[in-house]
Structure formats: C-alpha cells, structure tokens
Amino acid sequence: MKLFSEIMMTAALKFLSCVPVEATDDAFWDQFWADTATSIQDVFTLVPAAEIRAVREESPSNLATLCYKADEGDDENARPLAESLLLAIADLLFCPDFTVQSHRKSGPETAEDLHCIDSCEYIWEAGVGFAHSPPHSYIHDLNRTELLKLLLTCFSEAVYLPPTTEGNILNPWVQFFCSTENRHALPLFTSLLNIVCAYDPVGYGIPYNHLLFSDYREPLVEVAAQVLIATLDHDASTSLSPSVDGTTTSTAMDDTEPLGPENLFVNYLSRIHREEDFQFILKGLARLLNNPLLQTYLPNSTKKIQFHQELLVLFWKLCDFNKVGPRPGGGAA
Known part of the structure; x- marks a missing residue:
C-alpha cells in the first residue's frame, strides 16, 4: 500500500487532530493509500x-485507527507486527556503534549491513563460548539496558492474565523470540550469560568507589538476568499428562508432542x-551471591548489589536444565 497524494495526506492529518473519525468511515481512511x-x-x-x-495528543483514537487501517490491508502472508518488533529489537542489540563496537576502521556500518552481519562476532563480554573481551562503553550499555527493558515489556503478558491451574500456557512473544526465527539467539544468550557472570561490583576494592563513580554496568546486569530468566522459564518441551489420580500434571519425559518449537535458550x-565454562559461571554467581557477606573495616565502603533473587533463580535454572554439571574433583559429570 502506498500513500495517496502529498496534499491530501497533509490535509487529512490536520483533520485527524481536530475531528473524531469513525473506524467505519472507509471513504475517509482510504484516501491515505492508493497505487501512487x-x-x-x-x-x-x-x-x-x-x-x-x-x-x-488531541485524538489518540484517530491515531490508533490509522495504525490499524495501515496494517489490516497488508498481505495475509506478511509477518505480524509483534514478530517484526522482536526481530528489530534483536537486530538493534547487535547494531554496530549503537550497542556494540564497530569492527570497521573507515566508518560505521550502514543500515543495510545490519541484517547480514555475523552477530557472533559482537558478543558483549568474554566468557562462555567467547574469549575476546570488547571495550566497555557507557553509551552502549545504556542502549542495551533500554532495549532489554523493552524486551521484558514484550514478555510481560503473564502479568495481565488471570492465574490458571491448567499447566503451562506458552507466551507467544517468548516462544517466537527463543525459536530459530531469531538468528541472534545464540550470541544473545551468550552475551546475557557472560554479562551477568563477569560482573564484579567491587572492582579493584577501592573503599567508597561506588559513591564517587556511577556504575553503569549494574543496571545492565540486572535486566540481563531478568531477560535470561524470562527466556529460560519458557520450556516448550514440557507437556501436560494425566497423573495417577486423574489430574493433569506437567512433565518433560512424555512421548507427546511438545507445546511449541524448541526453546533455543x-x-x-x-x-x-x-x-572452564562451568568455572566461569559458578565463580561469577558465587561472587555476586557472596557480595552482601563482604565485611570491611570501613562501614558501607563496598558496593552492594540488589538482584539476589534473580541470581538464585538463574542458578536454579542452570541446575534444572543442565544435567552435565561439574564434578567435585574437576571436569564435567
């Protein structure tokens, strides 16, 4: 669909801000689009x-109707707006010079390059599956934090639904984002995990350093842990099966079809x-969980983190999904 004419478009927009227009007035709404x-x-x-x-500001209902009218005439095979939004967020999380450091020497990447870059080269932090630690950027961390908060907003459907006893109800937003449709699933999972486990709130241990300098990394680490938990809390392989007493229970060992596509996270x-990956993860989680127990001669001289609940849930998810685990004497089980 294309816009009808330049003059009519401008006049119609001014009219929208002044007069309420019914959604059923097709003659008015159709003037926005034509084959020009x-x-x-x-x-x-x-x-x-x-x-x-x-x-x-003046007619929000008109703006909402305009958005719906713009979308309803699209091809039936077109990608839903929700999926387009999630893919756009995933692309922006690995956008050179916005959320990651550009590898180009001559200048920033163009918008066309964003859809074909190898995001595995732009993982945010060294750790699991990535040895190179990119330089930290205050601006990049701020942009990452805002995008991850937007992701959490998209994933928050369960907050607005009544509680149910019917077992797992798949969140379509999380289901799509964790599927093979998201080409950034692996680098994003690695980035979130490494960002959390590599974070050291104490740093060099200088007393009261957290009062002198702003820690722009902690908000990113906290929201990264929350997004990671939200994606790991959606296991499509868990299905519903009848128990001995006739009620319905959830289990991942049945032969029934999964509730949805595989969760890549x-x-x-x-x-x-x-x-070495287990050592990195466990050392990082232990360092953060032990943070409140740090004792110093100077009161309140060490920075204290506030996302212990997220760390405990993340550790529980690791124990629940990963059955390999490190052996007490070293190595994997």
Whole structure:
C-alpha cells in the first residue's frame, strides 16, 4: 500500500487532530493509500513530527485507527507486527556503534549491513563460548539496558492474565523470540550469560568507589538476568499428562508432542559442558551471591548489589536444565 497524494495526506492529518473519525468511515481512511508513487522519503519530508504529535495528543483514537487501517490491508502472508518488533529489537542489540563496537576502521556500518552481519562476532563480554573481551562503553550499555527493558515489556503478558491451574500456557512473544526465527539467539544468550557472570561490583576494592563513580554496568546486569530468566522459564518441551489420580500434571519425559518449537535458550544452557565454562559461571554467581557477606573495616565502603533473587533463580535454572554439571574433583559429570 502506498500513500495517496502529498496534499491530501497533509490535509487529512490536520483533520485527524481536530475531528473524531469513525473506524467505519472507509471513504475517509482510504484516501491515505492508493497505487501512487509516493515514497517513504516523501512521507518524512511532508509530514512533520509536530503533526503526528498533535494527532497523538488531541485524538489518540484517530491515531490508533490509522495504525490499524495501515496494517489490516497488508498481505495475509506478511509477518505480524509483534514478530517484526522482536526481530528489530534483536537486530538493534547487535547494531554496530549503537550497542556494540564497530569492527570497521573507515566508518560505521550502514543500515543495510545490519541484517547480514555475523552477530557472533559482537558478543558483549568474554566468557562462555567467547574469549575476546570488547571495550566497555557507557553509551552502549545504556542502549542495551533500554532495549532489554523493552524486551521484558514484550514478555510481560503473564502479568495481565488471570492465574490458571491448567499447566503451562506458552507466551507467544517468548516462544517466537527463543525459536530459530531469531538468528541472534545464540550470541544473545551468550552475551546475557557472560554479562551477568563477569560482573564484579567491587572492582579493584577501592573503599567508597561506588559513591564517587556511577556504575553503569549494574543496571545492565540486572535486566540481563531478568531477560535470561524470562527466556529460560519458557520450556516448550514440557507437556501436560494425566497423573495417577486423574489430574493433569506437567512433565518433560512424555512421548507427546511438545507445546511449541524448541526453546533455543534452554537448549544452549543444557549443552554447556566445558570445565572452564562451568568455572566461569559458578565463580561469577558465587561472587555476586557472596557480595552482601563482604565485611570491611570501613562501614558501607563496598558496593552492594540488589538482584539476589534473580541470581538464585538463574542458578536454579542452570541446575534444572543442565544435567552435565561439574564434578567435585574437576571436569564435567
């Protein structure tokens, strides 16, 4: 679908900010689109941001109807907006010069390159499956934090649903994001895990350093742990089966079909087996969980973290999904 005409488009937008228009008024809404050659660049040129803000502030219902009308005429085979949003967020989490350091010497990557870069080369932190530690950037960490918060918002469907006793109800947002449709699943899982386990709130141990300098890494670590838990809490292989007393129980050992596609995040966590990877994960989690127990001669001189619950749940997920585990004497079981 293309916009009808430049003049009519501008006039119609001004009309939208003043007069409520019924969604059933097809004659009005159809004037926005026709088979003309208006380009996207023309739209950005002819429609100032102030006009869009005016519609949003004065007639939000008109703006909502406009968005629905723009989408409902698309091809039936087109990707749903929710999936497009999740894929766009995943791309932005590995966008050079926005959330990761660019590898180019001559300049930043172009927008076209974003869809074909190898995100495994842009993992955020050294650790499991990645040996190179990229330079830390305050701006990159802020951008990552905001994008991960947006992901959590997308994953929060369960907050608005009534409690149920019917077992697992798959969250379609998490289900899609953890599937093979997300080409960044592996580097993102590795980035989130490494960011959490590599974090050291004490640093060099200088007393009261947390009062002198802002720690921009802690908010990223906390939201990374939350996103990681949200993705690992969605196990499509768990199905419903009748128990001995006739009630329905959930088990992952039945021969029934899984509830949805394989959760790649669960799969990657279950396949960790190298001794050095287990040492990195357990050392990092132990360091963070022991943080409140640190005693110093100077009161309140050491930074204290506040996301212990997320760390405990993450450790439980590791024990639950990974059956290899390190042996007491070293090596994997």
